[in-house]
Amino acid sequence: MTRIYLDHAATTHLRPEAAQAWIVAGQHVGNASSLHTSGRSARRIVEQARESIAEDLGVRPSAVIFTAGGTESNNLAIKGIFWARSADGGPRHIVTSAIEHHAVLDPVLWLRDHQDAEITFLDVDSTGKVSVDQLRSLLQAGDIALVSIMWANNEIGTIQPVQEISALCQEFGVPFHTDAVQAFGQINLDLVGLKATAVTLSSHKIGGPVGVGALIIDPHEKVVPVTHGGGQEREIRSGTLDPASVSAFAAASRLVTLSVDAHAQEMRDIQQYLVSSVEACVPEARLNGPAPGVARLPNNIHFSFPGCEGDSLLMLLDAAGIDCSTGSACTAGIPEPSHVLLAMGVDQKIARASLRFSLGRGSSKEDVDHLVTVLPNAVERAVRAGSV
Ligand SMILES: Cc1ncc(COP(=O)(O)O)c(C=O)c1O
Incomplete structure (x- = not known):
C-alpha cells in the first residue's frame, strides 16, 4: 500500500541537499572549539552555516545561536530573558497566548509554579487570533518582563499579527519572542x-535533520543560560557544536528561503482543493481556524468531524494508508481535547473530533483524491464506534 503523508507539520522529509551537506560535514574530525587545524576546519563549517542562515534571514551572524531544536530555543528565550529581566527586582510578568505550543506553555507555567512569575494568557478569537488591544492595555499597565506569541499556530495554522505585536513591544521597551x-x-x-x-526556528520542519535549530536573538539582549558548560554559543548555550547538523540545517534553510513564495502558492492551491473536497464528501465536517488565505498557513488544514473521536478516525485513516494527526495530547491514555480549540471556544466534544492534515513538498491533488475516497467510510465507522 502506498502511504500518503499528510503530517508535514509534525516533521517533513529530509531534503537530499541537506542529507548531502550532513554527509560531507560529517566526514570531518575535529571539535569546533579545538585550536588545531582539524578543529579550525570544523569551526569553519559551523561559521559558514551560521553566515548562510543569517543571510537567509537578513540578520547578523552573531544573532544566530544554534540549539538542539525548537523546544530548546523556546526554553532558552523564555527562561533566559525572564531570568535576566527579573533579576534585582525587575519585572516578573510574562504575556503569552493560550494557544502556544507546549514548548512555550510549559516553560512559562514552570516559571509561574517555581519562580513566582505572573502569567497572562492573551485571549484569542474564534479563528485563533490574539487580541492586540488586550496586549496594548497590558503593556500600558507596565512591568512586563517578556511577551511571547507564536508566529503561526501548529494546530490550526493561524498567522498572528506579529509585526503589530513587535512594534507595540518596541514602543514599550519590552522584549518580544516569537516561535516561528x-x-x-x-x-x-x-x-x-x-x-x-528573539525568534525560534527548528530544522526538521523545513527538511533539515531532527535535533537542531536556532534561536535568533538580538546580541544586545541579556540572557541567562539554561544549560551550563563550555559556553560555546556566546556563553548563553553550552554543548559541543555539531558541524554536520548545522550545515544540513543551513542547506535546508537556503532551499526553503529561495522557494518560499512558489511553495506557498503551490500549497495554497492544494489546501483549497483539500478543503473543498472534504466539505463535498463529508458535508458535516467543520473547518477550524481562519479561512484559507493570508491569515492561515498555506499547508495547514484542520477539520472537526462531529460524532467521531479524532483518535479513532486517525487510526482508521492510518489503516487506509493515510498519515495525519490530531491536535490532542493523551494524558494517561485518555484523549484530551486540544487546548488550542478550547481557547477558541470550540465545544469539548467537537474539539475531540478533530484532525489536522498538513501538506509539504511532494503533496499533490492526487493525495487529496485518495484521501476523499477513504474518508467518508472512515468517518462513518468512527461515528458508529463512538455511539456504542
Ligand atoms: C510551534 C512549535 N514550536 C516548537 C516545536 C518544537 O520543535 P522541536 O521539535 O524542534 O523541538 C514544534 C514542534 O512540533 C512546534 O510545532
Whole structure:
C-alpha cells in the first residue's frame, strides 16, 4: 500500500541537499572549539552555516545561536530573558497566548509554579487570533518582563499579527519572542522588518535533520543560560557544536528561503482543493481556524468531524494508508481535547473530533483524491464506534 503523508507539520522529509551537506560535514574530525587545524576546519563549517542562515534571514551572524531544536530555543528565550529581566527586582510578568505550543506553555507555567512569575494568557478569537488591544492595555499597565506569541499556530495554522505585536513591544521597551517553527519555510519571514528580540526556528520542519535549530536573538539582549558548560554559543548555550547538523540545517534553510513564495502558492492551491473536497464528501465536517488565505498557513488544514473521536478516525485513516494527526495530547491514555480549540471556544466534544492534515513538498491533488475516497467510510465507522 502506498502511504500518503499528510503530517508535514509534525516533521517533513529530509531534503537530499541537506542529507548531502550532513554527509560531507560529517566526514570531518575535529571539535569546533579545538585550536588545531582539524578543529579550525570544523569551526569553519559551523561559521559558514551560521553566515548562510543569517543571510537567509537578513540578520547578523552573531544573532544566530544554534540549539538542539525548537523546544530548546523556546526554553532558552523564555527562561533566559525572564531570568535576566527579573533579576534585582525587575519585572516578573510574562504575556503569552493560550494557544502556544507546549514548548512555550510549559516553560512559562514552570516559571509561574517555581519562580513566582505572573502569567497572562492573551485571549484569542474564534479563528485563533490574539487580541492586540488586550496586549496594548497590558503593556500600558507596565512591568512586563517578556511577551511571547507564536508566529503561526501548529494546530490550526493561524498567522498572528506579529509585526503589530513587535512594534507595540518596541514602543514599550519590552522584549518580544516569537516561535516561528511552523511559519519558517511556509511564509516569508521578514525578520528585518519585524525587529523581534528573539525568534525560534527548528530544522526538521523545513527538511533539515531532527535535533537542531536556532534561536535568533538580538546580541544586545541579556540572557541567562539554561544549560551550563563550555559556553560555546556566546556563553548563553553550552554543548559541543555539531558541524554536520548545522550545515544540513543551513542547506535546508537556503532551499526553503529561495522557494518560499512558489511553495506557498503551490500549497495554497492544494489546501483549497483539500478543503473543498472534504466539505463535498463529508458535508458535516467543520473547518477550524481562519479561512484559507493570508491569515492561515498555506499547508495547514484542520477539520472537526462531529460524532467521531479524532483518535479513532486517525487510526482508521492510518489503516487506509493515510498519515495525519490530531491536535490532542493523551494524558494517561485518555484523549484530551486540544487546548488550542478550547481557547477558541470550540465545544469539548467537537474539539475531540478533530484532525489536522498538513501538506509539504511532494503533496499533490492526487493525495487529496485518495484521501476523499477513504474518508467518508472512515468517518462513518468512527461515528458508529463512538455511539456504542
Ligand atoms: C510551534 C512549535 N514550536 C516548537 C516545536 C518544537 O520543535 P522541536 O521539535 O524542534 O523541538 C514544534 C514542534 O512540533 C512546534 O510545532
